[in-house]
Amino acid sequence: MEKMRKSGSVLLLAFALVLASLASASSSSCSEDSALEKDRVQTNLLGQDFNVEFAHYSGYVTIDEEAGRALFYWFFEAAEDPASKPLALWLTGGPGCSAIAYGMAEEVGPFHVKPDGKSLYLNPYSWNQVANMLFLEAPAGTGFSYSNNTNDVLSNGDERTAKDSLKFLQNWFKRFPQYKGRDFYITGESYGGHFIPQLAQVIVRSQKVTGDKSINLKGYLVGNPATDDFLDNVGSFQYMWTAGLISDETYNLLNVFCDFESFLRPSEQCNEILEVASSELGNIDSYSIFTPTCPGSTNFPRNKLLKRLHSVAKMGEKFDPCTDRYAAVYFNLPEVQNALHVNPVVAPSKWETCSDAVKDNWRDSSRSILPIYRELIEHGLRIWVFSGDADSVIPVPSTRYVIDALKLPTVTPWHPWYDDGQVGGRTQVYEGLTYVTVRGAGHEVPLLRPKQALILFRSYLAASPMPTLSEVEDS
Incomplete structure (x- = not known):
């Protein structure tokens, strides 16, 4: 009888543990559902006189409880059948420039800001x-995005940004569990040429250690990317010279006096010739050399070349060079911040498209991302790189030098691709990497050439070549 009582107690204890586990799981699920619903943007935004069928969400994801560090996101479900579509993350460069101001509100997002x-x-x-x-x-x-520890904002760098972005994704997938295991891609531009491969690398390495495949990373797509300090600089000066932006004498002196290998500490002679180059450039948008500048702007300070801390450009299909100014007005409006669940307690006193505090206090910047490319190509990720051919900051020559340094065998030689019977750009396919240029686009390709950028993104997701003239004619 005693044995039966003990056996019954054990069974009751086991049953209680199961119930507690189920209750905990249910509580966790309810908590996640509650957080998800809290982040849903419930009504039309200020000045949104059109309705959309897709849901979108915005809010904070905490990545460091002790420091009170949290990153802000805005997520848009696919316009149709989101359950069948992949998930893509967009990262803007700077460092310190907003993916909402640029990637979302100017380039590839569904909502753009009017003048x-x-x-x-x-x-x-x-x-x-x-x-x-x-x-x-x-x-x-x-x-x-914010931290309750002010030192966090003054001590950012490549390494911590990658780790924080990974932590963000891990926590974001807990809030959106329906996307766990979904095909996942990382996209972006400019200093995203650091952020994107570095995040891909920490995801891959983390999965090797933990075996967690919740983040089903398939590859990345990056435009006009800062990749290698030396090659980026060489290509930039070469592009400016061949485009007629600087004189023969200045170009030659730049190559003599500017030590690209130690550009963070340029010599006095290098600084002097950079000032001459800046004067010869004039007030043009060096991120889009054939389009007007926004009145009152100076778009090519010499420290852009020295630090490789590239802010994004200002371009548009019906060209308007001042689009980031409109975003700065819109996202400072209290009604907009309230609708996007911005916490007024932690919100910046003035929201900025790019943060000088972040940029000027950047702690570590990898001098070359090429080793990461080699590692991830070996891993089998789908890697595409694209360039607007009117950008002089990270121009086509810079990126071609970078790709040449990888010494990848060619699969499909350099050739034009087409849109509506017109050359959209050029492309070359290598083993492990595809390179695409977009004709007439600057640093922010989707802003000046949005249709062609969407064609590029479709081709990337489908792992199919850019369209040829015969394909265009057949369609």
Whole structure:
């Protein structure tokens, strides 16, 4: 009888543990559902006089409880059948520039800001036509992302940004568990040429240690990327010279006096010739050399070349060089911040498209990302790189030098690709990497050439070559 009582007690204890486990799981699920619903943008935004069928969410994801560090995101489900579409993350460069101001509100997001700074229009070439799009403001101090420890904003760098972005994704997938295991891609531009491969690397390495495949990383797509300090600089000066932006004498002196290997500490002679180069450039938009500048702007300070801390450009299909100014007005409006669940307690007193505090206090910047490319190509990720051919900051020659340094065998030689019977750019396919140029685009390719950028993104997701003339004629 005693044995039966003990056996019964054991069974009751086991049953109680199972019930407690189920209750805990249910509580966790309810908590996640509650957080998800809390992040849903419930009503039309200020100045949104159109309705959309897709859901979108915005808010904070805490990545460091002790420091009180949290990153801000805005997520858009695909316009149609989101359950069948992949998930793509967009990262803007800077460092310290907002993915919401640029990637979302100017380039590939569905909502773009009108010149009045108080209303929106629907982007017909939004990338959420073909993917679920997640925009992340990273690192802390960028956009609405914050830390309760002010030293965090003054000590950002490549390494911590990659780790924080990984932690963000891990926590974001807990809030959006339906996307666990979904095909996942990382996209972006400019100093994203550091952020994107570095994040891909920490994801791959983390999975090797933990075996967790919740983040089903398939590859990355990066435009006009800062990749290798030396090669980026060599290509930039070469492009400026061949485009007629600087004189023969200045170009030759730059090559004599500027030690590209130690550009963070340029000599006095290098600084002097950089000043001459800046004067010869004039007030042009060096990120898009054939388009007008926004009145009152100076777009090519010499420290852009020295530090390789590239802010993004200002371009548009019906060209407007002042688009980031409209975003700065719109996202400072209290009604907009309230609708996007921005916490007024931690919100910046003035929201900025790019943070000088982040940029000027950057602690570590890898001098070359090429070793990461080699590692990830070996891992089998789908890697595409693209360039607007009117950008002089990270121009086509810079990126071609970078790709040449990888010494990849060619699969498909250099050739034009087409859109509506017109050359859209050029492309070359290598073993492990595809390179695409976009004709007439600057540093922010989707802003000046949104249709062609969407064609590029579709081709990338489908792992199919860029369209040829015969394909265009047949269609």
